Amino acid sequence: MxxxxxxxxxxxxxxxxxxxxxxxxxxxxxxxxxxxxxxxxxxxRSGVFPAINLTEDKNNFYIRAELPGVQSEDLDIEATATAVAITGERKIPAAEEGARYHRREREAGRFSRIINLPSEINADQVKASLSNGILTVVVPKAEKAKPRQITVK
Amino acid sequence: MAETTKALKIKDKQELAPSAEQTREGLVFTPDVDIFETEKEIVLLADVPGVKPENVNIDLRDNILTLSCEVEPFENAEEEDILIEYETGTFYRQFTLSEVIDQSRIDAKLKDGVLRLTLPKVEEATPRKITVKTE
Incomplete structure (x- = not known):
């Protein structure tokens, strides 16, 4: 440092x-x-589930993860001053009785991941949405971390 | 279920090596599927995150079931990448069905990025018993 x-x-x-x-x-x-x-x-490759894409624009960071079949009530998102934690569980309902499986590639289980962000964030204003199996977390940057336009006089 | 509490491991998305050259640019991935069969139907569950219902194409001909789901890009143009761990693209997979399927009653549902395809079997004609007559 x-x-x-x-x-x-x-x-x-x-x-x-x-x-x-x-x-x-x-x-x-x-x-x-x-x-x-x-x-x-x-x-x-981080080796931690779920794989995320982190992008930014002037005001926000965007965390996106592919979480098909995960219900919003099984997701828990917490924000601190510089990090966002995503924990949850993917549940796969059991097939009806007497069903014979031919293929079983989808997996169920718990997951937990902490994403450190490159600058300070506004933890109170973090918004998360889940649509079509994609989790999007919009993380507003802290006021002091935003780029400022400086006018030359 | 006890086994659901295990920790999920990360799995790379399987990119498909197309047998024929693609006409359109873009990545193609193989979705993870579960297939199970009951007495009356075959059920296929496929993980297709980011796919909208209008972009799902299901085609069944000559016993070959083709799934093709397009993913629209959802990033805004002004976003800059910081960390990229997965890519998005079309989900594509083909299956050969051994059972005769009642095509008129195929049902597809898309919920939370999981496609559920129900393929009802054709009710088999009751076997006729043939009696051999003796003169």
């Missing part, structure tokens, strides 16, 4: 600096894709 401040580098709020490296790698790949027209797969 001291190193970062001394050399004027922004402080990363991410737990691991590799996440930021991943982001840079993605941006580089995007450049190559645009130039060469071929697609490169650069997915980050």
């Amino acid at each position: 001291i190193y970062g401040r001394m050399y004027g580098l922004p402080r990363w709020r991410f737990k691991s600096p590799f996440e930021e490296l991943d982001r840079m790698r993605r941006q580089m790949d995007q450049l190559f894709e645009d130039l060469s027209g071929t697609r490169l797969r650069t997915l980050t």
